[in-house]
Amino acid sequence: MNRTNKYDFLGYIAFAVIILLGVPFLLGFDGFELNTFARYLALAMVAMALALSWGTAGLLNLGQAATFGIGSYVMAMHLKLAASTNNPGGMPDFMGWTNVESLPWFWQPFHSLTVTLLAGLLLPAAVAGLMAAFMFRGRITGVFVAIITLAFMVALQLVFIEEQRFTGGQNGLTGLAPLSLPGWTVDTYSLSFYYLVAGCLIVALLLGMLVVRSKVGLVLRAIREDASRVRYFGYDVASYETFVFCLSAAIAGWAGMLYTLVLEFASPTYMSVSFSLAIVIWCAVGGRESLVWAAVGAILVNLAEGRLSDVFVEGWLLILGLVFILFVIFLPRGLYGLALAMVDRLRGAPRTDATLPVKEG
Amino acid sequence: MTVLDIQNLTVQFGGLKAVNGLNLQVKMGELRCLLGPNGAGKSTTLDLICGKTRATSGKIMFDGTDITELAEYRRARCGIGRKFQVPSVFKELTVIENIEIARSRRPGLWAALSTFRTPIRGRVKDVLDRVSLVEHIDTKAGNLSHGQTQWLEIAMLLAQDSKLILMDEPTAGMTIQETLKTAEIFNSLRGEHTIIVVEHDMQFVRQVAQRVTVMNQGSVLADGSIAEIEADARVKAVYLGH
Numbered sequence: 001m002n003r004t005n006k007y008d009f010l011g012y013i014a015f016a017v018i019i020l021l022g023v024p025f026l027l028g029f030d031g032f033e034l035n036t037f038a039r040y041l042a043l044a045m046v047a048m049a050l051a052l053s054w055g056t057a058g059l060l061n062l063g064q065a066a067t068f069g070i071g072s073y074v075m076a077m078h079l080k081l082a083a084s085t086n087n088p089g090g091m092p093d094f095m096g097w098t099n100v101e102s103l104p105w106f107w108q109p110f111h112s113l114t115v116t117l118l119a120g121l122l123l124p125a126a127v128a129g130l131m132a133a134f135m136f137r138g139r140i141t142g143v144f145v146a147i148i149t150l151a152f153m154v155a156l157q158l159v160f161i162e163e164q165r166f167t168g169g170q171n172g173l174t175g176l177a178p179l180s181l182p183g184w185t186v187d188t189y190s191l192s193f194y195y196l197v198a199g200c201l202i203v204a205l206l207l208g209m210l211v212v213r214s215k216v217g218l219v220l221r222a223i224r225e226d227a228s229r230v231r232y233f234g235y236d237v238a239s240y241e242t243f244v245f246c247l248s249a250a251i252a253g254w255a256g257m258l259y260t261l262v263l264e265f266a267s268p269t270y271m272s273v274s275f276s277l278a279i280v281i282w283c284a285v286g287g288r289e290s291l292v293w294a295a296v297g298a299i300l301v302n303l304a305e306g307r308l309s310d311v312f313v314e315g316w317l318l319i320l321g322l323v324f325i326l327f328v329i330f331l332p333r334g335l336y337g338l339a340l341a342m343v344d345r346l347r348g349a350p351r352t353d354a355t356l357p358v359k360e361g
Numbered sequence: 362m363t364v365l366d367i368q369n370l371t372v373q374f375g376g377l378k379a380v381n382g383l384n385l386q387v388k389m390g391e392l393r394c395l396l397g398p399n400g401a402g403k404s405t406t407l408d409l410i411c412g413k414t415r416a417t418s419g420k421i422m423f424d425g426t427d428i429t430e431l432a433e434y435r436r437a438r439c440g441i442g443r444k445f446q447v448p449s450v451f452k453e454l455t456v457i458e459n460i461e462i463a464r465s466r467r468p469g470l471w472a473a474l475s476t477f478r479t480p481i482r483g484r485v486k487d488v489l490d491r492v493s494l495v496e497h498i499d500t501k502a503g504n505l506s507h508g509q510t511q512w513l514e515i516a517m518l519l520a521q522d523s524k525l526i527l528m529d530e531p532t533a534g535m536t537i538q539e540t541l542k543t544a545e546i547f548n549s550l551r552g553e554h555t556i557i558v559v560e561h562d563m564q565f566v567r568q569v570a571q572r573v574t575v576m577n578q579g580s581v582l583a584d585g586s587i588a589e590i591e592a593d594a595r596v597k598a599v600y601l602g603h
Binding site for chain 1: 411413432433434435437438442443445449451452453454458461462463465468469470472473474475476477521
């Protein structure tokens with residue numbers, strides 16, 4: 001905690017400069033091209049949220065996509081309502097097709113932009129908090145956290161698919177209106193929209209880094225190593241774990257809201273097992289111990305997917321799986337570990353071992 | 362003044378009563394040694410006091426509060442610190458980070474969110490000087506030597522500044538010089554802290570103990586000064602006599 005880790009800070013600044021200036025410059029400040037990159041940045045945000053709980057406290061949330069999905073549906077509900085003002089009763093079209101008589105009560109609050117933005121952060125946090133309170137008060141750790149969160153996500157996705165009258169079912173929520181903020185109707189193919197997403201990511205990273213650098217981050221790292229020992233020093237382990245779980249969920253929900261804006265629809269696939277596992281892979285590739293590197297991992301893997309999935313339509317998932325296995329075997333600390341080892345070599349002090357696995361929580 | 366009062370404490374694991382109707386009173390500032398053959402219930406007694414194990418029946422009073430049902434972290438907040446038999450520093454953290462974890466006067470989440478540095482002065486500096494680790498504050502605890510690791514643990518106990526310190530074989534694996542230095546630190550701690558030590562090294566016990574309690578089969582067998590204990594025929598029979 002005391003060691004002013006200037007490389008982490010430099011890394012953060014470099015990352016901010018690259019996505020604020022470098023990428024727009026390379027893509028010619030073209031809003032259309034940048035829209036694709038904004039999508040990667042939203043995914044980088046959810047990867048960073050996972051790294052916050054997995055990398056720091058060793059709590060692997062395999063259901064991270066659930067909180068991401070909740071955020072994305074919250075935003076989509078608001079935009080769907082905005083697009084449905086001319087329909088009978090102001091109801092979304094799919095509700096008319098399935099004979100819903102009036103707009104359900106839980107859709108009502110999403111007319112308001114403020115409620116929507118707050119709910120996109122607080123609803124995922126509340127859901128995660130409920131799960132966390134149940135798990136961590138009961139001292140559930142390690143692989144069981146992964147199983148419980150995964151099972152929860154599968155159940156949640158089923159609810160969203162089955163309750164077609166209220167959620168649009170398998171189709172999700174489509175035909176959305178553009179977001180109107182006070183004084184600005186968001187055009188997702190504009191340069192300013194790219195900067196909105198990039199700005200959100202940079203703020204979220206800064207928030208996460210502050211928490212990781214504070215004593216909370218230190219206590220969480222200690223919990224990862226030996227939770228019961230931390231208890232004997234008087235720390236309420238469950239409340240620390242619950243806090244990081246909620247924060248991670250809130251950031252994931254935030255990313256989900258942005259993702260809906262980028263793609264202009266919400267779909268139950270955002271809560272799918274394969275998407276959730278993909279987040280884990282991005283984190284592992286970038287390095288889960290560092291929030292910035294987890295974000296970098298997400299961007300790189302998605303860039304590669306954008307380029308390669310056209311060429312290897314069937315084979316892309318196999319390639320991704322292979323990459324994951326290779327990283328787990330040869331670079332368990334991800335690109336972050338590799339970067340650390342290179343910095344140490346440059347300074348002539350071969351101290352950090354890139355291949356040394358960090359202790360599992 | 363009695364700081365720790367254990368009344369009729371029993372814990373049962375299946376058919377085995379590891380601690381059976383134990384009564385033990387420890388005065389403020391006292392250094393008490395617990396002796397006894399293997400399986401006498403010494404470590405279990407420490408587990409019961411710090412909350413690792415819950416009592417089946419009986420009562421533990423600490424500083425006037427009934428702590429029998431409290432969670433571990435609440436007992437720690439009352440002022441009970443524990444050092445385990447196995448060295449248990451956080452190997453992935455640096456020395457100073459270990460000390461910061463131990464410095465847990467304000468263990469709440471919100472206080473921790475606004476703490477970013479450990480000040481290397483005052484008590485932290487004193488503690489580091491005492492165990493000669495000032496030069497190693499940024500060393501990962503996993504890279505310390507065995508002796509240094511033991512010192513770090515003792516430093517953590519000092520930084521925690523508990524009213525009552527529970528130690529399980531603190532000198533295990535130490536060299537003679539290290540054991541001597543440990544005895545010195547213990548002697549300087551008595552008075553301001555109350556200490557309960559489980560120890561097999563009689564040499565060490567003679568150097569530090571004022572009062573010794575010998576346990577056998579989960580309850581107190583004998584209790585008194587080290588000379589009285591060494592003269593006691595029953596103690597000789599179950600523990601010292603071989």
